Amino acid sequence: MSGKNRFTSRAERIAVVGAGLSGAVIARELAEAGHEVDVFDMRAHVAGNCHTERDRETGVMVHVYGPHIFHTDDREVWDYVNRFQTFMPYKNRVKTTVNGQVYSLPINLHTINQFFGKAFRPDEARAFIADLADGSISNPKTFEEQALRFVGRELYEAFLEGYTQKQWGCSPTELPSSILKRLPLRFNYEDNYFFHKYQGMPQHGYTDMISRILDHTNVAVHLETRFLRGRQSDFDFVFYSGPLDGYFDYEFGRLGYRTLDFERFTYEGDYQGCAVMNYADASVPYTRVTEHKHFSPWEDRTASVCYREFSRACGEDDVPYYPIRLVDDTQQLARYAARALEEHSVTFVGRLGTYRYLDMDVTVREALDTARRYLSARAGGDPMPAFLHPPVRPQDISSEHPVRLDSMTEGLRASL
Numbered sequence: 090m091s092g093k094n095r096f097t098s099r100a101e102r103i104a105v106v107g108a109g110l111s112g113a114v115i116a117r118e119l120a121e122a123g124h125e126v127d128v129f130d131m132r133a134h135v136a137g138n139c140h141t142e143r144d145r146e147t148g149v150m151v152h153v154y155g156p157h158i159f160h161t162d163d164r165e166v167w168d169y170v171n172r173f174q175t176f177m178p179y180k181n182r183v184k185t186t187v188n189g190q191v192y193s194l195p196i197n198l199h200t201i202n203q204f205f206g207k208a209f210r211p212d213e214a215r216a217f218i219a220d221l222a223d224g225s226i227s228n229p230k231t232f233e234e235q236a237l238r239f240v241g242r243e244l245y246e247a248f249l250e251g252y253t254q255k256q257w258g259c260s261p262t263e264l265p266s267s268i269l270k271r272l273p274l275r276f277n278y279e280d281n282y283f284f285h286k287y288q289g290m291p292q293h294g295y296t297d298m299i300s301r302i303l304d305h306t307n308v309a310v311h312l313e314t315r316f317l318r319g320r321q322s323d324f325d326f327v328f329y330s331g332p333l334d335g336y337f338d339y340e341f342g343r344l345g346y347r348t349l350d351f352e353r354f355t356y357e358g359d360y361q362g363c364a365v366m367n368y369a370d371a372s373v374p375y376t377r378v379t380e381h382k383h384f385s386p387w388e389d390r391t392a393s394v395c396y397r398e399f400s401r402a403c404g405e406d407d408v409p410y411y412p413i414r415l416v417d418d419t420q421q422l423a424r425y426a427a428r429a430l431e432e433h434s435v436t437f438v439g440r441l442g443t444y445r446y447l448d449m450d451v452t453v454r455e456a457l458d459t460a461r462r463y464l465s466a467r468a469g470g471d472p473m474p475a476f477l478h479p480p481v482r483p484q485d486i487s488s489e490h491p492v493r494l495d496s497m498t499e500g501l502r503a504s505l
């Protein structure tokens with residue numbers, strides 16, 4: 090193993106790229122351990138995509154890049170975020186409008202009974218759906234086949250087909266079956282979207298919480314500052330939570346993302362009576378309307394601010410939201426992953442750095458683990474891997490980078 094990347098016992102100068110949850114947690118942990126941390130974000134605010142701000146006109150706390158609900162089974166993560174913010178009780182209950190009717194989501198006994206005009210008990214509903222399911226599909230390859238196998242044509246066409254088409258910009262016949270792993274139905278009246286033990290909303294918003302995480306004497310935050318790879322040599326180590334392809338100046342082309350457009354409107358009163366209303370019909374161009382005051386039910390607001398949400402392919406100047414990760418992208422992603430392993434003194438983290446969809450609790454967990462790994466590597470004189478959570482499996486590595494296979498495997502092993 091080369092001597093590069095080996096650590097000494099002095100306090101180090103560390104750059105953290107991105108002031109989202111990943112960057113903030115890593116910066117805090119390393120600052121508390123005595124290191125000097127510079128955090129860079131190209132945006133004018135901290136908190137990344139979790140950013141919340143008070144709407145000037147209505148006073149409503151708005152989830153600027155789309156709604157965020159904190160939910161987790163991870164007790165340590167829950168305790169961690171509660172150190173920096175009081176979490177208010179919040180249950181995510183989502184409705185959907187289909188063909189002029191409003192239904193409850195996820196599809197549950199109420200939805201099934203309403204949709205088919207029945208009054209089934211759980212066992213009756215289960216038998217009814219089993220009858221509707223397409224038993225002739227034994228080896229589903231596409232999202233559509235998987236859905237038909239699970240729920241049958243009526244529910245698929247009403248609730249899944251149009252919405253999926255709008256969200257991903259392609260037909261469910263082009264998406265892999267793996268997206269729909271489990272039966273998306275509940276045979277009871279439970280309409281809490283998440284099953285996690287802990288769920289809530291930060292009382293003063295995510296940006297306030299993340300500002301507090303970053304509030305440490307050893308942390309300097311530089312907003313509206315894009316970090317370029319050339320600056321790496323100014324620091325002992327870099328944690329990079331920006332886009333993996335962006336770090337390499339899109340050398341192998343751009344990784345595919347979906348982006349969102351939000352059409353803001355205000356309303357005097359209660360616009361839709363809930364925080365999230367999906368629109369499943371393909372004929373409605375937006376996927377959902379979010380009414381932000383319902384994300385803070387403990388606040389009493391008369392006026393309302395809502396977002397109509399449109400999904401489309403991400404262009405060069407758009408905010409990357411959801412990694413697409415289709416099979417075709419794997420080789421391109423593998424080339425970037427292999428390229429990352431050639432770098433020294435940089436670890437790629439977070440949803441953009443590892444090109445994965447990550448919930449906030451997973452983001453915090455991975456950031457805590459990354460910081461701890463760094464501190465123990467430093468104490469033991471060991472190298473720090475480019476990825477603790479690599480974006481691809483070793484078998485997906487491009488054959489164009491055979492030399493890198495060993496180091497990739499090492500990166501993967503490091504994540505175990």
Ligand SMILES: Cc1cc2nc3c(=O)[nH]c(=O)nc-3n(C[C@H](O)[C@H](O)[C@H](O)COP(=O)(O)OP(=O)(O)OC[C@H]3O[C@@H](n4cnc5c(N)ncnc54)[C@H](O)[C@@H]3O)c2cc1C
Pocket residue numbers: 106107108109110111112129130131132136137138139154155156157158159160314315316317330331332349410411438439440441447448449450452
């Ligand atoms: C629409 C939507 C809804 C979501 N809802 C939920 C939810 O309800 N619950 C949940 O748990 N999770 C949710 N998530 C996931 C959540 O947004 C992520 O877990 C979280 O944002 C990941 O944080 P991060 O720090 O890794 O990335 P980000 O928040 O994206 O932060 C990365 C930061 O890096 C900065 N940056 C990038 N490149 C550079 C550069 N070169 N120089 C300087 N700065 C740079 C960016 O400006 C950005 O601020 C949702 C995600 C989306 C897209």
